[in-house]
Amino acid sequence: MRREAIEELKSIVGDEWVVSAREAIEGYLYDETPMPIRPEACDDVVVVKPGSAEEISKILRLANKYLVPVFPRGGGTGLAGACIPTISGIILSLERMNKIIVDVDNLMAEAEAGATLKDLIEAADRAGLSFPLHPGDEGAQIGGLIACNAGGARAIKTGIMRNCVKGIEVVLPTGEIVRLGGKVLKNNVGYDLMHLIIGSEGTLGVITKAWIRLQPKDVASATIIIPFEEREQALGMVPRIFREGIVPLAIEYVERNLVEMVAKSLGLKWPCTSAEYQLIVILSETSEDALLGTLERLLNLCEKSGALEPVVAETRKEQDEILKIRSEIYSTLKPNMVDILDATVPPARLIDLIETVNELERKHGVYMPVYGHAGDGNLHVHLMKWNGWTKERYDELRSIIYARALELGGTITGEHGIGYVRRKYVEMVLDRKSIELMRAIKRIFDPNNILNPDKVLP
Amino acid sequence: MRREAIEELKSIVGDEWVVSAREAIEGYLYDETPMPIRPEACDDVVVVKPGSAEEISKILRLANKYLVPVFPRGGGTGLAGACIPTISGIILSLERMNKIIVDVDNLMAEAEAGATLKDLIEAADRAGLSFPLHPGDEGAQIGGLIACNAGGARAIKTGIMRNCVKGIEVVLPTGEIVRLGGKVLKNNVGYDLMHLIIGSEGTLGVITKAWIRLQPKDVASATIIIPFEEREQALGMVPRIFREGIVPLAIEYVERNLVEMVAKSLGLKWPCTSAEYQLIVILSETSEDALLGTLERLLNLCEKSGALEPVVAETRKEQDEILKIRSEIYSTLKPNMVDILDATVPPARLIDLIETVNELERKHGVYMPVYGHAGDGNLHVHLMKWNGWTKERYDELRSIIYARALELGGTITGEHGIGYVRRKYVEMVLDRKSIELMRAIKRIFDPNNILNPDKVLP
Numbered sequence: 001m002r003r004e005a006i007e008e009l010k011s012i013v014g015d016e017w018v019v020s021a022r023e024a025i026e027g028y029l030y031d032e033t034p035m036p037i038r039p040e041a042c043d044d045v046v047v048v049k050p051g052s053a054e055e056i057s058k059i060l061r062l063a064n065k066y067l068v069p070v071f072p073r074g075g076g077t078g079l080a081g082a083c084i085p086t087i088s089g090i091i092l093s094l095e096r097m098n099k100i101i102v103d104v105d106n107l108m109a110e111a112e113a114g115a116t117l118k119d120l121i122e123a124a125d126r127a128g129l130s131f132p133l134h135p136g137d138e139g140a141q142i143g144g145l146i147a148c149n150a151g152g153a154r155a156i157k158t159g160i161m162r163n164c165v166k167g168i169e170v171v172l173p174t175g176e177i178v179r180l181g182g183k184v185l186k187n188n189v190g191y192d193l194m195h196l197i198i199g200s201e202g203t204l205g206v207i208t209k210a211w212i213r214l215q216p217k218d219v220a221s222a223t224i225i226i227p228f229e230e231r232e233q234a235l236g237m238v239p240r241i242f243r244e245g246i247v248p249l250a251i252e253y254v255e256r257n258l259v260e261m262v263a264k265s266l267g268l269k270w271p272c273t274s275a276e277y278q279l280i281v282i283l284s285e286t287s288e289d290a291l292l293g294t295l296e297r298l299l300n301l302c303e304k305s306g307a308l309e310p311v312v313a314e315t316r317k318e319q320d321e322i323l324k325i326r327s328e329i330y331s332t333l334k335p336n337m338v339d340i341l342d343a344t345v346p347p348a349r350l351i352d353l354i355e356t357v358n359e360l361e362r363k364h365g366v367y368m369p370v371y372g373h374a375g376d377g378n379l380h381v382h383l384m385k386w387n388g389w390t391k392e393r394y395d396e397l398r399s400i401i402y403a404r405a406l407e408l409g410g411t412i413t414g415e416h417g418i419g420y421v422r423r424k425y426v427e428m429v430l431d432r433k434s435i436e437l438m439r440a441i442k443r444i445f446d447p448n449n450i451l452n453p454d455k456v457l458p
Numbered sequence: 459m460r461r462e463a464i465e466e467l468k469s470i471v472g473d474e475w476v477v478s479a480r481e482a483i484e485g486y487l488y489d490e491t492p493m494p495i496r497p498e499a500c501d502d503v504v505v506v507k508p509g510s511a512e513e514i515s516k517i518l519r520l521a522n523k524y525l526v527p528v529f530p531r532g533g534g535t536g537l538a539g540a541c542i543p544t545i546s547g548i549i550l551s552l553e554r555m556n557k558i559i560v561d562v563d564n565l566m567a568e569a570e571a572g573a574t575l576k577d578l579i580e581a582a583d584r585a586g587l588s589f590p591l592h593p594g595d596e597g598a599q600i601g602g603l604i605a606c607n608a609g610g611a612r613a614i615k616t617g618i619m620r621n622c623v624k625g626i627e628v629v630l631p632t633g634e635i636v637r638l639g640g641k642v643l644k645n646n647v648g649y650d651l652m653h654l655i656i657g658s659e660g661t662l663g664v665i666t667k668a669w670i671r672l673q674p675k676d677v678a679s680a681t682i683i684i685p686f687e688e689r690e691q692a693l694g695m696v697p698r699i700f701r702e703g704i705v706p707l708a709i710e711y712v713e714r715n716l717v718e719m720v721a722k723s724l725g726l727k728w729p730c731t732s733a734e735y736q737l738i739v740i741l742s743e744t745s746e747d748a749l750l751g752t753l754e755r756l757l758n759l760c761e762k763s764g765a766l767e768p769v770v771a772e773t774r775k776e777q778d779e780i781l782k783i784r785s786e787i788y789s790t791l792k793p794n795m796v797d798i799l800d801a802t803v804p805p806a807r808l809i810d811l812i813e814t815v816n817e818l819e820r821k822h823g824v825y826m827p828v829y830g831h832a833g834d835g836n837l838h839v840h841l842m843k844w845n846g847w848t849k850e851r852y853d854e855l856r857s858i859i860y861a862r863a864l865e866l867g868g869t870i871t872g873e874h875g876i877g878y879v880r881r882k883y884v885e886m887v888l889d890r891k892s893i894e895l896m897r898a899i900k901r902i903f904d905p906n907n908i909l910n911p912d913k914v915l916p
Contacts, residue, residue, distance in 0.1 A: 104701070105805075107700055107701070151644050151646075155643070159617075160644060163617065176891040179889075180892070183867050184803065184804060184869055185613070185834040186613065186836050186872030186873055188606070188657055188869075188871050190915070191914075192607075193892060195653035195654065196649055196654050199649070204649070216702065218703065239564070242674055243562070243587070244674065245745070286702070287755065290751055293747045344643070344644045344645065346564040346641035347564055347643070348561075373644075378643070378644050409640050409641050410642055411646075413646050414642065417647075418648060431637075438648050438649045442649075444895060444899065456649075
């Protein structure tokens, strides 16, 4: 990068917040995208750590002047390479902007983009409220969670990030600082630019602050593992839970062989050994009475749905252990993983997608462990390393699974987004006109294509 | 309009679905916008009633060829003139496209745009499910509800239209038929064009079909009127209800003088006479037990919040009567009404907005009855006819109320949208850059500006 650009950056944020020493930037080059598919980062980059939206505005104006790409970066927990600097440019880390103010009367958190999920959960808790979503790694930052419209297991009751965010402050690629929405629950003034920016993965603007709706704190929760001998029974119970009027925090589908393997690697024991196909249902209610009522209805429904004896965990310790095992599936598989898919289908079609994966396993003699956010129809399929498999064979497998998800009325990514690694599949999902509109929108927001230039759009 | 354009329209949809006789088009010229503020409709229009998205595509291509404006029309229940044909053109009525298919296993309705809210409520009910939102007039059509991102009283538990819609089929102004989303609960592929079109009030595309998430049917409900001697107490109880973990279907704020007047005009009696400031809380739960538990907690909270004796209505008849009175506020006031405002503020600031309205009443010696969706911070202020008041004086009053809402961190319209009548206030809310981006988006979607050309944007 040009010497004078770096000097100007220093004059904007201060010398100490412009970092270019190799060992200091290393931690900013990659995210959690599995190694075999992640793109190579360019190391001719500087990491800039602004302290305010005004500084970000100046940085983006400078980037336009020198036509230098800017890569906004949150916690680096993404799985699609959306923040990887694939070409020379500026890595814009929001880490210093991490304040959170909770407005208890309006049940709103005003959170700066660099605050982490953990910070938000703790700030809500201290205020006697809760932030119910839990899209994985607690090191994820608010800006990234919103830019990537994160989801996760706990999206049933209160929805995904898009549903919780009521306002954002955003610096546009051309430098203007714009506030969209705020602490308001209804807002019908003009086109909803906020919802356009949510999910745009750092290509339409740099989110600097957000107003996020919090929830009352649930005081009573239980985690129930429900085993079934047949997969149809397990997944067939999901819509019945909803129709019964039970709205759990999460309904996860797991298979025993996988969770037992993960438990073992953690030195733990999976508490439900009676059958292969299992639902994990997390109930969370605002009173013990309400929890008992809902639990009773759920257990009645289990009987009518062909379940074997459910395991009910009510102590914090038991529940945490189950969740720990469930949460560590990804990290346990990661060393041997090529990719994690997150295709999403209408919930009742999840079974068809899993069957397709099983058929592919049989056909190719490979192992593709799955688990899913069953309440959302969101399936995680892991492509593992197999001897002699080339990139092309993985691509083929991925395309078959995506095509099947689309055929079932679904989509190729429900959570992780397109980022860098999935751009080549966008044309499978979207028609030519939609892509053309998206490209035109990008040009309107970012005429010089300086903000995360090679992401999202094919 | 040109003879040949009309002939071509007939060849697209069939002679009988192109209507130009004055008496037959009269019902298509206006919506529910109060007479004193609604724009004059142009009567040099034809009403076209297509039967499919393909026909709509052809109509829009024709409109581009002849540069004729097209005004999409749903149930005509809007309050901002968004569907009024202010210049010569084509009124596109979706009324013939009104099929609804309910997919019980996925809790989704696939509804054509011309189906009414009543149709949707009934179709969900027949399938053993429910559509919980109730944004007013049941003659509203699905396409309009989505295009205007309708809200209403029952938005607390399940959100506004934007939160219920998971996919749309839309015909773009340039004629392409595009499907965005579907029966999926998570979808992170590219920029969210669906959310851009939701709330665009028929200016970015013609919605022809939607996939709408339904909910389980609640089996037990109660309506509680909670009276307070002080307004602060009434509105101060709202965040306490939420923090207690009670999530009602609705929390409405009313003042006794208004609801008693409305009740009288309907030949009914308002059941709560003990104090002036009242909350109406509708609880709706999936079991009798759950309802009793929640009701008990609510009543305990009433005691602690300084309420007088609440009126609990549990029979269907009592509840319906309360709702009827509440729902008829608008129609009772309408004959003497100039405008109904729907400014929205952070819920805890509702009281400040009402106080501003009261001050204006005192200062000008006028009557501005208010009621509000207190859970959402959404206040309806009625500007009534007063002797000698000119348009300019009403404009001034409206501007003061809007300015105050903005000062309180709110917005000028939470539900009704901008349409035609509020365009001149958009610049109070949005900065120059946001408006510039919106105009550019409109140009991308609709290069010839044929679709509802004089709406939404200032």
